[in-house]
Amino acid sequence: MKRRIIMIGCGVVGQGFLRIMDDKKQLLSSKYGFEPVLVAVADKLKGSIMTEDGLDIPTFLEHVEAGNSIDSFQVEGAITGLDSMETIRQANADIMVEVTYTDIKTGEPAATHIREALKTGESVATTNKGPVTLHFDELCRMAEENNVLFRFEGVVLSGTPVFDLLEYCLALNDIKEIEGILNGTTNFMLTKMEEENMPYEDALALAQKLGYAEADPTADVEGYDALAKIVILSNVVLGGNIRPEDVERVGISGITIEDIRKAKEEGKRYKLIASTRKEEGKIVASVKPEKLSLNDPLAGVGGAVNALTFKTDLSGDITVQGAGAGKIETGFAIMIDVLNIHREM
Amino acid sequence: MKRRIIMIGCGVVGQGFLRIMDDKKQLLSSKYGFEPVLVAVADKLKGSIMTEDGLDIPTFLEHVEAGNSIDSFQVEGAITGLDSMETIRQANADIMVEVTYTDIKTGEPAATHIREALKTGESVATTNKGPVTLHFDELCRMAEENNVLFRFEGVVLSGTPVFDLLEYCLALNDIKEIEGILNGTTNFMLTKMEEENMPYEDALALAQKLGYAEADPTADVEGYDALAKIVILSNVVLGGNIRPEDVERVGISGITIEDIRKAKEEGKRYKLIASTRKEEGKIVASVKPEKLSLNDPLAGVGGAVNALTFKTDLSGDITVQGAGAGKIETGFAIMIDVLNIHREM
Numbered sequence: 001m002k003r004r005i006i007m008i009g010c011g012v013v014g015q016g017f018l019r020i021m022d023d024k025k026q027l028l029s030s031k032y033g034f035e036p037v038l039v040a041v042a043d044k045l046k047g048s049i050m051t052e053d054g055l056d057i058p059t060f061l062e063h064v065e066a067g068n069s070i071d072s073f074q075v076e077g078a079i080t081g082l083d084s085m086e087t088i089r090q091a092n093a094d095i096m097v098e099v100t101y102t103d104i105k106t107g108e109p110a111a112t113h114i115r116e117a118l119k120t121g122e123s124v125a126t127t128n129k130g131p132v133t134l135h136f137d138e139l140c141r142m143a144e145e146n147n148v149l150f151r152f153e154g155v156v157l158s159g160t161p162v163f164d165l166l167e168y169c170l171a172l173n174d175i176k177e178i179e180g181i182l183n184g185t186t187n188f189m190l191t192k193m194e195e196e197n198m199p200y201e202d203a204l205a206l207a208q209k210l211g212y213a214e215a216d217p218t219a220d221v222e223g224y225d226a227l228a229k230i231v232i233l234s235n236v237v238l239g240g241n242i243r244p245e246d247v248e249r250v251g252i253s254g255i256t257i258e259d260i261r262k263a264k265e266e267g268k269r270y271k272l273i274a275s276t277r278k279e280e281g282k283i284v285a286s287v288k289p290e291k292l293s294l295n296d297p298l299a300g301v302g303g304a305v306n307a308l309t310f311k312t313d314l315s316g317d318i319t320v321q322g323a324g325a326g327k328i329e330t331g332f333a334i335m336i337d338v339l340n341i342h343r344e345m
Numbered sequence: 346m347k348r349r350i351i352m353i354g355c356g357v358v359g360q361g362f363l364r365i366m367d368d369k370k371q372l373l374s375s376k377y378g379f380e381p382v383l384v385a386v387a388d389k390l391k392g393s394i395m396t397e398d399g400l401d402i403p404t405f406l407e408h409v410e411a412g413n414s415i416d417s418f419q420v421e422g423a424i425t426g427l428d429s430m431e432t433i434r435q436a437n438a439d440i441m442v443e444v445t446y447t448d449i450k451t452g453e454p455a456a457t458h459i460r461e462a463l464k465t466g467e468s469v470a471t472t473n474k475g476p477v478t479l480h481f482d483e484l485c486r487m488a489e490e491n492n493v494l495f496r497f498e499g500v501v502l503s504g505t506p507v508f509d510l511l512e513y514c515l516a517l518n519d520i521k522e523i524e525g526i527l528n529g530t531t532n533f534m535l536t537k538m539e540e541e542n543m544p545y546e547d548a549l550a551l552a553q554k555l556g557y558a559e560a561d562p563t564a565d566v567e568g569y570d571a572l573a574k575i576v577i578l579s580n581v582v583l584g585g586n587i588r589p590e591d592v593e594r595v596g597i598s599g600i601t602i603e604d605i606r607k608a609k610e611e612g613k614r615y616k617l618i619a620s621t622r623k624e625e626g627k628i629v630a631s632v633k634p635e636k637l638s639l640n641d642p643l644a645g646v647g648g649a650v651n652a653l654t655f656k657t658d659l660s661g662d663i664t665v666q667g668a669g670a671g672k673i674e675t676g677f678a679i680m681i682d683v684l685n686i687h688r689e690m
Contacts, residue, residue, distance in 0.1 A: 161514035300645015
């Protein structure tokens with residue numbers, strides 16, 4: 001079955017998604033009867049294109065990866081120059097992929113794009129944390145009212161399964177508590193500090209050199225990145241309605257190798273743990289460094305890796321561990337959402 | 346939507362499943378539109394019952410848990426005394442739950458039950474390793490020909506997601522290699538030997554005392570249990586066609602606390618690792634004790650816990666960790682299969 005797909009935003013994640021969708025097109029067709037047609041792409045900086053018959057993905061990617069504008073891609077009969085909102089309205093798509101930049105404070109422009117798509121009868125797949133952090137209830141309600149789906153597997157742990165795991169593999173379970181390592185950069189730094197006796201500043205410089213940490217590392221080392229994710233998990237999985245300011249937050253910038261050495265002597269290990277649980281109907285969530293016993297499933301998670309433990313009533317403690325970032329991994333998060341939307345529609 | 350369910354076998358796992366299905370009936374109905382009706386139960390030793398309107402699960406469970414025969418459960422108009430095959434043929438069910446005892450050498454009687462159900466147009470959910478180890482290809486083909494589903498989430502890691510994870514969360518990934526801790530008993534023993542300097546014999550006696558190991562512990566300590574699971578993963582996930590005798594197998598009975606102490610000095614840890622990979626189109630599978638670096642995701646898995654790492658082309662290394670046994674956990678494996686059959690049919 002053909003499904004018309006539009007993509008808003010055309011950066012690293014979007015390109016990763018298109019690459020996967022093209023690489024796996026035979027499997028998509030033979031195993032799932034799914035023939036995606038990319039009918040439009042719009043990007044605020046790179047321009048837009050819309051074409052009834054769909055773009056040839058490999059040549060389009062080559063064109064964009066070479067630094068060319070989207071408008072300048074040559075397709076007969078294509079319409080260029082529409083903005084994102086017009087593209088969403090006019091493309092008559094089945095699925096919108098939203099991969100614009102994340103603004104965690106306003107959720108824009110992604111939230112506006114998503115609302116428009118849902119209203120227009122398009123299902124949505126996004127990796128954008130902003131709208132999910134700020135408008136989860138509203139967007140779910142809109143999707144339901146319009147009989148379409150709203151999916152966001154990649155907003156926590158990128159392509160490592162979280163929401164699909166709960167939806168398809170752990171359905172019916174009452175999730176009592178969630179605990180995890182939700183930031184790869186700080187986990188990498190803590191691992192280096194422990195294993196190589198590397199001072200905090202050197203571990204940070206190395207993380208920056210390897211591209212794990214930004215030039216301004218505040219979002220990672222002060223726990224803001226993990227905080228946004230634990231807010232999402234609290235609201236989406238535990239049914240809470242909390243805001244970022246409701247979460248206790250301590251980063252790792254106060255941790256020294258001396259602290260780590262002492263913990264090691266006690267047979268323990270520091271991890272930046274994000275956790276959330278229901279307590280008398282209220283959500284109690286925090287992000288802070290914790291000394292874990294070495295038997296804790298999260299203690300063994302080393303390097304720039306993410307992990308989550310779900311404490312459940314039927315399945316016991318289930319831990320999933322994998323990449324929390326990466327072009328292909330995050331592109332895959334969009335791909336699995338798009339595929340599951342196809343399967344459910 | 347009402348779905349007629351029959352259950353063949355009525356031991357611990359089957360009772361666990363019924364308990365969950367009854368406890369969660371409101372959620373099944375409100376969230377999934379699923380109203381299961383238990384129209385028949387047959388057990389070789391406990392007898393059978395079949396009734397058009399369905400059994401009242403709580404009173405039925407109470408009756409069976411008190412040690413009574415199934416035949417003696419009083420329901421007006423019920424038919425008793427049918428054997429399993431007649432029950433499968435006459436019950437006009439949508440889904441058969443197969444939870445008879447496992448015979449890994451013949452796959453019987455489960456394989457015969459499953460064939461009959463599939464032919465009769467019933468989807469099948471089972472936790473029985475026998476038929477999946479020996480007849481996977483044939484049973485999948487039969488299910489396809491009869492337009493029904495054959496599900497077996499619980500045969501590896503009980504209710505901890507494995508096959509559903511691959512089907513719904515990691516679809517499209519090419520799985521290159523699988524590595525895991527597939528036996529909780531031996532992992533418990535190795536953990537005790539390392540952490541408490543406990544000699545092998547004492548660790549085994551403790552595992553037996555706690556009910557993790559059988560009186561005859563061969564299947565666990567010599568790796569046969571893990572071997573059956575790696576054969577299933579090789580054939581189901583990697584598309585192989587191997588038999589138990591194709592797998593290299595070494596148990597843990599040769600491991601001493603001296604070995605473990607030496608490994609610890611090298612910063613390593615012994616685990617009984619089951620692994621399988623494709624090599625030039627051939628499956629190479631083994632079960633043997635391996636010294637893992639402490640950074641390996643499997644090294645941190647302590648106690649009577651199972652874990653699996655999938656090495657994938659799109660999602661990187663994904664590790665899942667959880668219980669590998671238990672009445673409720675394994676009952677849940679049946680429940681999730683039954684629910685997903687409902688969702689897909």
